[in-house]
Amino acid sequence: MISANASWIFHSNPKLATYHWTSKGCAITDEDGSFSFKNPHRNFVQFSIDKQAHPKRHLIYALISMILCFPTGKVLEHFIMLRNLGNIQGYHRAIEMQTGKVIDHIVKWLKDYAVKNAGTKGFTVGISNGIDSSVVSTLCARTGLPLLAVELPIHHSKPKEKGQSVHIDWLKQNFGNGQVRSLNVNLTDSYKKVKETFTNLQENETTELALANVQSRLRMLSLYYFAQVNGYLVAGTGNKVEDFGIGFFTKYGDGGVDISPIGDLLKSEVRLIARDLGIDRSIIEAAPTDGLFGDMRTDEAQIGATYDELEWAMAHANKDEQSMNERQREVTKIYVQRHRANLHKMKEIPVCRIPKEFKQEKS
DSSP states (O other), rough: STTTTTTGGSSOOEOOOOOOOEOOOEEEEEEEEEEEEEETTTTOEEOOOOTSSTTOOOEEEETTTEEEOOOTTTTOOSSSEEETTTTTTTTEEEEEHHHHHHHHHHHHHHHHIIIIIIIOOOOEEEOOSSSSHHHHHHHHHHTTSOOEEOOSSSSHHHOOOOOOHHHHHHHHHHTTTEEEEEOOOOOHHHHHHHHHHHHHHHOOOTTHHHHHHHHHHHHHHHHHHHHHHEEEEEEOOOOIIHHHHOOOOTTTTTTTSSBBBTTOOOOHHHHHHHHHHTTTTTHHHSSOOOOOSSTTTHHHHHHSHHHHHHHHHHHHTTTTGGGOOOOHHHHHHHHHHHHTTHHHHOOOOOOOOOOOOGGGOOO
């Protein structure tokens, strides 16, 4: 068992039946069906395979895509994903998701809504370097309706812009006949003018976050301009964890959309969809970031927890904390605090209802 990945491998049982490794991770099966892996950035997490359900199946855990495969490399027909929760020990969850059916369902929903409900001609999607916008734009393109992919850089670094172009080029190659059009609208100068105007009037310790949200709202304004002049819908790119878990979006910024194709999918489920859609591996592997800060800080750095940890917290936030370890309690606290603080983003705008007796009609 000597390989380039040897330092990543750990197992309590030396009687190994077989093992398989990939460029990014390793899964080991033994006689009782259990296996473990080590992500180079996380601690050991142990899982078990149901040998009765899969008596002859030796599985690989591919850290690149979070997909379990046969030893031949063929992905399971129904993707089963075991999520690495880093320092959250003792937790495992298997998700069975028929990604092909999920993709078909979303594509049909998008087309039906655009044509039958809204009476629009196509979709506008803001393209970042992220997996969410890549998945949403691809799903929109699969409807066969026109897609306008809009890049809206503000102080973007060259690697990020390159990543955006890779996905847009891929869209145009895979969806021909002019179905996919793209625009690159540099908002840097516009943002600088707004920033100067606002900060000359008022500036304090909350300015950095306020200006980050200004960037998101400038992008929203831009997307709606191009959507309106083309008769398109703005398709949102928020996932379930962001939109309904911790409210990790800008109100009337990236949260200002017409439809939400992946709003009922967890981040880990979006990864599964991305792989099945053939999204570029560099996009799937990239650390999630909202791109609103000059230092390109990641979502994890801002939140204090990974998306896998937040998904765990969404499922366990109402459970007894006495049974949790220190990291589990820490993540639960992060999730609950953000969820409560951002509930106003997830609910309808409060309306002051006037008592009927205050405005009775005269007979």
